[in-house]
Each structure stands twice: as structure tokens, then as C-alpha cells.
Amino acid sequence: MRLAAREAMVGFQRAPMLSVLSITTIAFSLFAFGLFSLVALNLRTALQQVESRVEIRAFIGNEAAVEDVAEAMKVVGTYPEVSRVEYISAEQALERARTELAEFRDVFEAGVLPASIDVRLAEGHRDPTTVEAVAARIQALDVVEDARFGAEWVQKLYKIRNLATAAGVILGLAFATVAVIIIGATIRMAVMARAREISIMRLVGATDGFIRRPFLMEGFVKGVLGGILALVLTWIASIVISRYFIQTEFFDAKIALLGVLGGAVMGVVGSAVSVGRQIRKVT
Amino acid sequence: MIRFANVVKEYQRTGVALNDVSFFINKGEFVFLTGPSGAGKSSILKLIYMQELPTRGDVWVSGTKARGVKRKEIAMLRRKLGVVFQDFRLLEDRTVEANIAFALEVIDVPQDKIRSKVARLLGQVGLSSKATNFPSELSGGEQQRVAIARALANDPFVLVADEPTGNLDERATRGVFQLLRDINAAGTAVVMATHNLELVKRAEFRVLEINRGQVVFDSADEKKRKPELTP
Numbered sequence: 001m002r003l004a005a006r007e008a009m010v011g012f013q014r015a016p017m018l019s020v021l022s023i024t025t026i027a028f029s030l031f032a033f034g035l036f037s038l039v040a041l042n043l044r045t046a047l048q049q050v051e052s053r054v055e056i057r058a059f060i061g062n063e064a065a066v067e068d069v070a071e072a073m074k075v076v077g078t079y080p081e082v083s084r085v086e087y088i089s090a091e092q093a094l095e096r097a098r099t100e101l102a103e104f105r106d107v108f109e110a111g112v113l114p115a116s117i118d119v120r121l122a123e124g125h126r127d128p129t130t131v132e133a134v135a136a137r138i139q140a141l142d143v144v145e146d147a148r149f150g151a152e153w154v155q156k157l158y159k160i161r162n163l164a165t166a167a168g169v170i171l172g173l174a175f176a177t178v179a180v181i182i183i184g185a186t187i188r189m190a191v192m193a194r195a196r197e198i199s200i201m202r203l204v205g206a207t208d209g210f211i212r213r214p215f216l217m218e219g220f221v222k223g224v225l226g227g228i229l230a231l232v233l234t235w236i237a238s239i240v241i242s243r244y245f246i247q248t249e250f251f252d253a254k255i256a257l258l259g260v261l262g263g264a265v266m267g268v269v270g271s272a273v274s275v276g277r278q279i280r281k282v283t
Numbered sequence: 284m285i286r287f288a289n290v291v292k293e294y295q296r297t298g299v300a301l302n303d304v305s306f307f308i309n310k311g312e313f314v315f316l317t318g319p320s321g322a323g324k325s326s327i328l329k330l331i332y333m334q335e336l337p338t339r340g341d342v343w344v345s346g347t348k349a350r351g352v353k354r355k356e357i358a359m360l361r362r363k364l365g366v367v368f369q370d371f372r373l374l375e376d377r378t379v380e381a382n383i384a385f386a387l388e389v390i391d392v393p394q395d396k397i398r399s400k401v402a403r404l405l406g407q408v409g410l411s412s413k414a415t416n417f418p419s420e421l422s423g424g425e426q427q428r429v430a431i432a433r434a435l436a437n438d439p440f441v442l443v444a445d446e447p448t449g450n451l452d453e454r455a456t457r458g459v460f461q462l463l464r465d466i467n468a469a470g471t472a473v474v475m476a477t478h479n480l481e482l483v484k485r486a487e488f489r490v491l492e493i494n495r496g497q498v499v500f501d502s503a504d505e506k507k508r509k510p511e512l513t514p
């Protein structure tokens with residue numbers, strides 16, 4: 001480890017600008033991953049809460065017979081996706097509306113809200129497609145006039161999460177590519193600066209593996225530094241978001257470590273891709 | 284030990300540099316490579332330490348065959364031979380002892396072994412007092428001694444020298460040449476390219492004369508042939 005630090009320091013002194021650039025692009029890459037992962041992580045928590053409340057509300061026509069409604073409830077109860085079926089009469093619906101939306105209690109008059117069958121879905125069947133499919137089946141029942149579900153905004157949340165993940169991956173990959181290119185350029189310069197030394201190493205029998213080693217070390221150290229910088233940036237971002245927008249949770253230690261490791265991998269891979277080709281040019 | 288068999292070396296940009304070169308160098312031999320500039324002396328040496336590979340024919344050096352040789356095998360071969368050049372090729376930012384130790388460090392020799400070995404090598408080339416000086420603080424002859432010490436670090440079976448005295452004055456030339464003779468006397472083969480015909484004449488070693496990429500004279504053959512030619 002001491003040797004690695006020394007090699008990295010030498011690399012730094014040789015090309016400080018490029019080294020800083022390498023580290024910051026690695027950091028930005030991981031920061032993009034981290035930021036969007038943070039969004040995805042927090043949305044997932046939100047989604048889990050929302051999903052536990054996912055209900056399909058099937059409104060019953062006014063003229064529906066009681067037996068038909070009971071029959072429909074039985075049928076819906078047999079669906080494997082369904083965990084609970086509950087009948088809400090028109091009076092109960094009115095009462096519920098008045099307590100839930102207390103500010104508007106006078107707006108609701110008897111007879112405005114129809115009776116309904118409230119259907120709760122089992123865990124694992126609360127994603128938008130399943131909800132929609134079950135709702136469609138319920139809608140098809142004769143007694144049901146209209147089946148509603150919180151589709152739009154559940155779907156929206158899902159979309160945002162998928163978008164955040166995709167944006168994170170794309171931006172992260174873009175930065176990762178830039179990082180690898182910059183590391184490659186740094187290696188090329190470093191190899192050129194040490195061409196004399198490398199050619200003497202070859203002359204006395206050093207293997208390619210040995211010659212490559214310090215460059216990979218340098219990449220590793222830069223990657224770890226970039227990873228730590230990204231972690232700090234993401235952490236700051238989460239604090240800012242928590243203070244000014246909504247309470248967010250941060251990654252646990254395992255994921256944070258994984259991020260730093262990702263930086264190390266980027267640094268080593270970026271170096272490895274370039275160094276083999278570069279040192280072969282020196283004979 | 285070193286064998287060239289019908290070696291042709293063609294460079295991409297300059298064409299044929301060696302044309303059907305064959306010879307054999309024995310264990311512990313001292314061989315001069317002579318010939319005009321551009322004859323192909325350095326090319327032969329490069330083929331020995333496998334900096335270059337033959338276009339046709341083949342080269343064997345201590346059990347390593349040039350045809351189809353792997354990079355790793357070349358590295359291992361170089362640990363068994365030493366190379367010195369006209370321009371010394373020392374690292375200017377390292378002391379004399381660090382330059383010699385470098386050759387051992389890069390093949391992963393343990394530190395304690397390196398220290399004793401470097402001290403011994405410095406004694407052998409007569410530079411013990413200059414161990415902590417930098418190359419720029421040394422004379423040309425002294426710098427070449429450092430390069431020779433570095434080349435000897437791995438106890439090579441052969442020392443390949445490409446005009447080792449080319450940059451030295453007469454006195455330094457004599458000193459370095461004497462050092463090479465001592466090394467040879469201790470059992471290491473020496474293959475030395477040189478323009479210095481004085482050295483060649485004074486010493487009784489084998490001479491391979493190269494001209495236009497061919498061996499035009501081999502004193503070893505000459506000796507064999509002589510009785511037949513002279514009636």
C-alpha cells in the first residue's frame with residue numbers, strides 16, 4: 001500500500017492537471033450514478049408505502065341488486081391477486097369523504113357518492129400492470145359501473161424511478177467513458193515520460209506485468225480517490241435535498257463501499273486498457 | 284550457445300540489413316564484430332538479445348529460439364545476458380548504486396540480496412568510491428563501468444556490447460576493454476561490436492567481420508582453413 005501511494009504521488013507530480021482531471025471525472029461518473037441511485041432508492045421507499053395502500057375501487061350502479069353485488073364480491077375474492085374485498089355503502093362513502101376531506105364536508109351531499117367494492121391487492125401484485133389488469137377484469141363485471149385505481153400517480157412514480165435509474169446509468173456511463181479516455185491519455189503521457197526507464201527495465205529482463213504494475217497502482221489510487229470524492233458529493237447532495245426538499249435517506253455502508261470499489265475498478269480498468277498497448281511501443 | 288542459421292533481417296523502412304548470416308559462438312568466447320558503418324553489427328546484437336527477430340532463418344540463444352518466441356521468454360532471456368551501449372543508458376536521476384540496483388529491483392530480487400550484490404559489483408568495476416554519485420558526476424569511462432556493472436548484475440553467461448568504447452578517449456577505452464577482458468577471463472562470453480581496429484589487432488580474440496549484411500570474414504574459419512590454403 002505504501003508503494004502504491006508512492007507510485008501515485010510520482011504520477012501526480014508528473015501530470016498534476018491530468019491526474020486531477022482523471023479523479024474528478026471518475027468522481028462525476030460515480031456521482032451521477034450515486035445521485036440518481038439516491039432518487040431511485042428514496043422513490044422505492046415511497047413506492048413501497050404507496051403500494052401498500054393500492055386499492056381498486058369499483059363503483060356499483062344504483063340499480064344493482066344486492067345478490068348480484070354479493071356474487072361479484074365473491075368472484076373478485078377468488079382472484080389470486082386480491083387480498084381483501086370490502087363493500088362500502090353509499091352512506092359509508094359519504095361519511096369517509098367527509099372525514100378525509102373535512103374542509104369540504106359541506107360539499108358532499110347524500111347520494112353524490114355511489115356505493116363501491118374496495119379491493120385491496122396482495123403484496124407482489126401491486127405494480128401498475130397487474131393493478132390495471134385486475135381493474136379491467138373487475139370493470140367487466142355487470143354490477144360495476146366504473147373501476148378506478150390510483151393508476152396515474154403510481155405509474156408516474158414508477159416512471160420517475162425508471163427514468164432516474166436510466167438517467168443515472170446513461171450519465172454515469174458517459175462520465176465513465178470520459179474517465180477511461182482521460183486515464184488512457186494520462187497513461188500514454190506517463191509511459192512516454194518514463195520511456196527511457198521502461199526500455200532499460202526491458203533490457204534487464206523486467207516482464208510486461210512488472211512494467212505495468214505501477215501504472216495500474218496509480219489507476220487504482222486515483223479510482224479510490226475519485227470514489228471517495230463521489231461519496232462526499234453524493235452525501236452533500238442528500239443533505240441539501242433533505243434540508244430544502246424532502247427527507248432523504250442515504251446509502252448504507254455496503255453500497256457506499258461498493259461505490260468506492262466502483263471507482264477503483266474504473267481506475268484500474270482505464271489504466272489496464274491503455275497501458276498494455278502503450279508499453280509495447282517502448283522497446 | 285549462440286547460433287545464427289541463415290538469418291535474414293529485413294526492416295520495414297530500410298530493407299535488408301542482414302542477408303543469410305550464419306555463425307556459432309561458444310560458451311566463454313570473446314568475439315569482435317567489425318565492419319563499416321551500416322554493415323549490420325548492431326542488428327546482429329539486437330537479434331542476440333531479441334530486441335529484433337529474424338525475418339527468415341533462426342537464432343538460438345542459450346536454449347531460447349527466436350522463431351515463435353514469447354514476450355515473457357524474451358524477458359527471461361534478458362535476465363541471463365547483459366547489454367551495454369555506446370551511450371551508457373544510465374538513469375540520470377539515480378545514483379550509481381541505484382542504477383545498478385535498478386536492474387535487480389525490476390526482476391524482484393529481495394532488497395537484502397540487492398545491497399550486497401551491488402557492493403560486490405561496484406568493487407568489480409572499481410567504482411566503490413563513487414557509489415552515491417550521480418552519472419553526471421562521472422567521467423565517460425566511469426559511466427560505462429556503471430553500465431557494465433548493471434549488465435553483470437544477473438551473472439549473465441554473455442555480455443553483449445555495442446561499441447562500448449565508442450564515446451571514450453584512449454585511456455578510458457583501454458580501461459574499459461581491460462575490464463571486459465577480465466570479465467571474459469572469469470568465464471563470461473563477450474560479443475563486442477567495435478570500430479576500434481587497434482583493440483581488435485592487439486587482442487587475439489575471434490573476429491567476425493560484417494559487410495553489407497553478410498559475414499565476410501570469421502577468424503575462427505580462417506584458422507581452420509589456413510593449413511589447407513597454405514601449401
Ligand SMILES: Nc1ncnc2c1ncn2[C@@H]1O[C@H](COP(=O)(O)OP(=O)(O)OP(=O)(O)O)[C@@H](O)[C@H]1O
Pocket residue numbers: 294295296297298299300318319320321322323324325326327
Ligand atoms: N530499427 C531500424 N529500422 C530500420 N532500419 C534499421 C534499423 N536499425 C538498423 N537499420 C538499418 O539496417 C542497416 C544496418 O544497421 P546496423 O545498425 O545494424 O549497422 P551497424 O553495423 O551497427 O552500423 P554502425 O557501425 O554505424 O553502428 C542500416 O542500413 C540501417 O539503416
Ligand SMILES: [Mg+2]
Pocket residue numbers: 324325326445476
Ligand atoms: Mg551499430
